[in-house]
Amino acid sequence: MTSLTLSFNEVKFNPVQHEQQIWLTASELSKALGYKQTDAVSKVYNRNSDEFTANMTQLIDNPHTPNLGVRIFSLRGCHLVAMFARTGIAKSFRKWVLDILDKEVGQPVAKTHKAEREPLTNAVNLLVAKTKHLNYSDAYKLVHQRFNVKHIDEIPYDAIPVAVEYVHHLIVLFSNQTNQPESLKPWQDQNVQFLMWYVPKLAKIIKNDIYPALTLLRSELSGQVIAITHEALCHANLLNRIALKNGMTHYTKLGGQPLHTFNGF
Known part of the structure; x- marks a missing residue:
């Protein structure tokens, strides 16, 4: 296990062997998750520290800088960090971590x-x-x-x-x-229906065409673009589903176009 080489996309990790497990540092984890700041994961942890156990994260001595600790995360801890992360690459990283746990490390999930x-x-x-x-x-x-x-x-x-x-x-x-009263339900508003119609269509274009292009260009905006798109799509899909449950099958303000969602994320 000490010779195990771990890399995600272009990030090559320097695994820490601790308590007979593989741990990754917070700074490398920040980079892998697409954050610009090396302390981003530490901030994510600080906001959600009550969700982590000692088996997921620990603070160890820094061999290079005395009196300054290094926060490390086990692979399960890394997975939980990625659950809280709002970057576009977090979903892919979660899959990668589970694959490492299940196949390479031999710890089935x-x-x-x-x-x-x-x-x-x-x-x-x-x-x-x-x-x-x-x-x-x-x-x-x-x-x-x-x-x-x-x-x-x-x-x-x-x-x-x-x-x-x-x-x-x-x-x-x-x-x-x-x-809300029938007259105030948002999916009956024309402007809201425009968003319900266009957001899933735009999300599909971004996911299938724009995001891959930004990734090839190594744009720092790629993660932000896909994260914002995913959030907007979640709300548009919810509105469409609620409207459908309320008996609306077509956009009444848009010439009768059928309700639709995009579930490609």
């Missing part, structure tokens, strides 16, 4: 048990109860899409709190939109 998923299951139950127009199948599809899994048990145990937070965000978003 076990599926979670029903009891371990109970907080997330409760959150999904609350989401369905609060929104009324959203069934369980659609609710779980939203979670699967956000975490790029086919089934809820594939979300790592360490990421369950992140998934719960995401579902509670959906509860607030859906509740604010579905509890």
Whole structure:
């Protein structure tokens, strides 16, 4: 294991051997996740430190600079950091980490048990109860899409709190939109319908054409562009799904174009 070479895209890691495990430094992790600042991951950790255990991150002595510690993350810790990261490359990095855990390091990523998923299951139950127009199948599809899994048990145990937070965000978003009087529901507004129509189309172009071109050019904006696009698409897709659940199958203000979403992320 000491001879294991790890690299992600153009970032070559210098793994730290600690407690018979492979750990990566916060600064290298920041670079791999597309941050410009080397302390970006440390800031991500500081904002979410209660979600990490000692098996995920530790502060060790810096061999090059006495009296200055180095924050390191185990591979599972790296995966959790990438869950919190908002960069465009974070999704690909999460896949890479899981692949390393499963294949190269020989630490299979076990599926979670029903009891371990109970907080997330409760959150999904609350989401369905609060929104009324959203069934369980659609609710779980939203979670699967956000975490790029086919089934809820594939979300790592360490990421369950992140998934719960995401579902509670959906509860607030859906509740604010579905509890309004009929005349005030946003998907009935012409300007909102334009966004619901164009954002998925624009997201598809950015994902398939613009983002690859920016990546080839090694543009520093590539991560930011794809991250913003993904966020905008999530909200547009949600509006389209809510409208569909409320019985609207076509954009009433746009000449009857059918509702559509883009799920290519």
